[in-house]
Amino acid sequence: MENAIKTEKLVKTYRKKGKRKGKTVNALIDLNLTVKLGDIYGFIGPNGAGKTTTIKTLMGLITADSGAAFVMGYPAGTVEAKKEVGYLSEVAYYYPFMEVGKLLDFYCSFYEIKRPIRKKRITEVLRLVGLEDKIDAKMSELSKGMQQKFGIAQAIIADPPLLILDELTSGLDPIAQKEVKDVVLQLKKQGKTIFFSSHQMTEVENICDQIGIIHRGVMLKSARLDEFLKEESGNLTKIVFSDPCPEFLNRLKEKSVTLEAVHDKTYRIIVSESEVNNFIDLMRSEKLPVLEVSPHRFSLEDAFFRLIKEDEK
Amino acid sequence: MSVRNVIRIASITFEENYRRKFLYILLFLSAVLILSGYLFNPFEIGPQIPVVIDISLTGLSFFAVIMTFALFLTAIPAEIEKKTIYPLMSKPISRADYLWGKYIGNMAMIFLNLAVLSFEIAFLVSKLTGTIEQSIFNSVFLTFIECGILGALITLFSPWMSYPVNLVLTTLLYLAGNVSKAYIQYLMTEPISKYSAILVLFLKFFLPSFEFLHIKNSVVHSYIVDPNYIRGAAIYGIAYILIVMLIAEMTFERKDL
Numbered sequence: 197m198e199n200a201i202k203t204e205k206l207v208k209t210y211r212k213k214g215k216r217k218g219k220t221v222n223a224l225i226d227l228n229l230t231v232k233l234g235d236i237y238g239f240i241g242p243n244g245a246g247k248t249t250t251i252k253t254l255m256g257l258i259t260a261d262s263g264a265a266f267v268m269g270y271p272a273g274t275v276e277a278k279k280e281v282g283y284l285s286e287v288a289y290y291y292p293f294m295e296v297g298k299l300l301d302f303y304c305s306f307y308e309i310k311r312p313i314r315k316k317r318i319t320e321v322l323r324l325v326g327l328e329d330k331i332d333a334k335m336s337e338l339s340k341g342m343q344q345k346f347g348i349a350q351a352i353i354a355d356p357p358l359l360i361l362d363e364l365t366s367g368l369d370p371i372a373q374k375e376v377k378d379v380v381l382q383l384k385k386q387g388k389t390i391f392f393s394s395h396q397m398t399e400v401e402n403i404c405d406q407i408g409i410i411h412r413g414v415m416l417k418s419a420r421l422d423e424f425l426k427e428e429s430g431n432l433t434k435i436v437f438s439d440p441c442p443e444f445l446n447r448l449k450e451k452s453v454t455l456e457a458v459h460d461k462t463y464r465i466i467v468s469e470s471e472v473n474n475f476i477d478l479m480r481s482e483k484l485p486v487l488e489v490s491p492h493r494f495s496l497e498d499a500f501f502r503l504i505k506e507d508e509k
Numbered sequence: 510m511s512v513r514n515v516i517r518i519a520s521i522t523f524e525e526n527y528r529r530k531f532l533y534i535l536l537f538l539s540a541v542l543i544l545s546g547y548l549f550n551p552f553e554i555g556p557q558i559p560v561v562i563d564i565s566l567t568g569l570s571f572f573a574v575i576m577t578f579a580l581f582l583t584a585i586p587a588e589i590e591k592k593t594i595y596p597l598m599s600k601p602i603s604r605a606d607y608l609w610g611k612y613i614g615n616m617a618m619i620f621l622n623l624a625v626l627s628f629e630i631a632f633l634v635s636k637l638t639g640t641i642e643q644s645i646f647n648s649v650f651l652t653f654i655e656c657g658i659l660g661a662l663i664t665l666f667s668p669w670m671s672y673p674v675n676l677v678l679t680t681l682l683y684l685a686g687n688v689s690k691a692y693i694q695y696l697m698t699e700p701i702s703k704y705s706a707i708l709v710l711f712l713k714f715f716l717p718s719f720e721f722l723h724i725k726n727s728v729v730h731s732y733i734v735d736p737n738y739i740r741g742a743a744i745y746g747i748a749y750i751l752i753v754m755l756i757a758e759m760t761f762e763r764k765d766l
Contacts, residue, residue: 293525
């Protein structure tokens with residue numbers, strides 16, 4: 197088995213409620229998804245794109261209208277599949293009356309792990325997420341960031357090989373985001389396969405090996421991150437120059453070149469490789485200092501917006 | 510279905526219910542009602558015992574039904590609404606484990622409360638008669654089975670309906686289930702319209718016969734109830750619960766959470 201997750205032509209349609217009752221929404225349209233073992237897969241898309249629907253289908257929380265989904269080789273949602281996966285939901289609530297340690301023990305008990313091992317595992321996991329001093333605290337006493345960390349703790353309590361995390365850092369402050377991200381990186385070091393959805397492009401770009409972009413229920417792109425960015429960037433070159441006169445800037449704009457101000461009196465243009473010499477000659481003729489000429493690489497954010505806009509057209 | 514998983518979910522459901530203050534208020538009010546039947550009985554001699562038993566068992570039955578509604582109506586919808594169901598259902602458990610766990614957890618709480626009240630009744634009656642009346646426990650046991658049927662019906666509908674709709678529907682089913690079998694039999698002998706006939710057949714064959722589980726009148730009047738009747742009534746009730754829960758399992762399997 198080389199795939200941790202595999203879906204084949206997954207289709208899910210919802211019926212609308214309220215005023216538009218009866219109308220349907222296609223949440224997933226023939227969704228094919230493959231996540232390799234050991235990878236960190238970032239699943240991105242705008243709100244309502246179908247990320248949570250996909251994840252809930254993988255966890256068996258909702259049933260697809262057609263198609264198939266497999267988790268660690270087992271049909272999604274079966275008890276066998278759930279033994280192999282840890283899940284953090286987008287909005288997670290836990291029994292507020294229970295203590296952190298007791299609730300973890302409760303969740304862990306479903307994996308048929310013996311009590312002494314469970315006890316040891318709870319201590320380890322709480323240490324990993326930084327909640328070791330909260331073992332006797334009631335769930336209702338934890339802050340939002342702590343609850344999210346607890347969410348990770350309950351997902352990894354049985355040491356599953358695959359983690360599915362929905363909106364990993366949503367609603368967290370920057371410090372908590374960083375802490376949660378560090379935990380994910382540590383889990384990657386342990387060899388876990390991690391599939392997570394996020395709105396944070398930099399977060400995805402920093403930690404993922406593979407990405408999938410979904411929009412209106414359709415998978416627009418699923419690829420290795422580096423290959424995807426290279427492909428999206430093409431053979432573009434960035435030229436940074438300074439002290440141009442306004443007329444020169446207007447001339448550049450007329451040529452439909454991507455022009456951006458870097459900082460005071462310093463600008464950059466992004467041009468195709470074949471045009472680089474022409475533009476450098478132009479700048480030299482104007483006696484403008486050329487500060488940098490380097491290959492341009494799109495950020496994930498740039499590539500994401502470009503793909504989404506293209507799809508909307 | 511895993512029995513261990515069912516027990517684990519039942520225990521956390523029981524623990525959750527154990528913290529609900531309104532249950533203690535309900536229990537207290539019922540206990541007071543039963544006690545008042547004993548303390549403020551207008552009869553000095555003769556009918557005193559039947560009146561105390563009648564008031565006590567009626568109060569207990571009323572309390573049991575209210576408690577069943579209170580526990581079962583919110584059990585599953587609240588978990589879905591609060592999303593505490595997500596981390597739980599992502600663990601290696603089946604939906605049947607979850608459904609039975611919630612059901613048994615709630616029934617355990619009802620059992621505990623009915624046990625407290627039945628001991629109170631038995632104690633008060635023993636003060637009047639000098640003996641422990643076994644028939645009181647038989648009656649309470651069948652009330653417990655009645656709660657089980659009602660709980661199963663609420664469980665069947667609760668993932669799909671809002672609380673008020675479920676409340677109205679199960680109340681109607683409960684009232685219809687209390688329609689006397691003799692009355693239904695009488696209707697069947699009368700010339701009635703096609704639709705009424707369908708309704709009567711529905712009442713006869715599909716609705717639970719709660720009347721079958723009521724032995725209060727016999728207990729009140731000290732008639733001997735055949736133990737085979739009690740066994741038969743219990744088997745009928747348990748079979749009805751199993752069938753309803755099986756249907757609930759099948760429908761809940763397709764529910765999007």
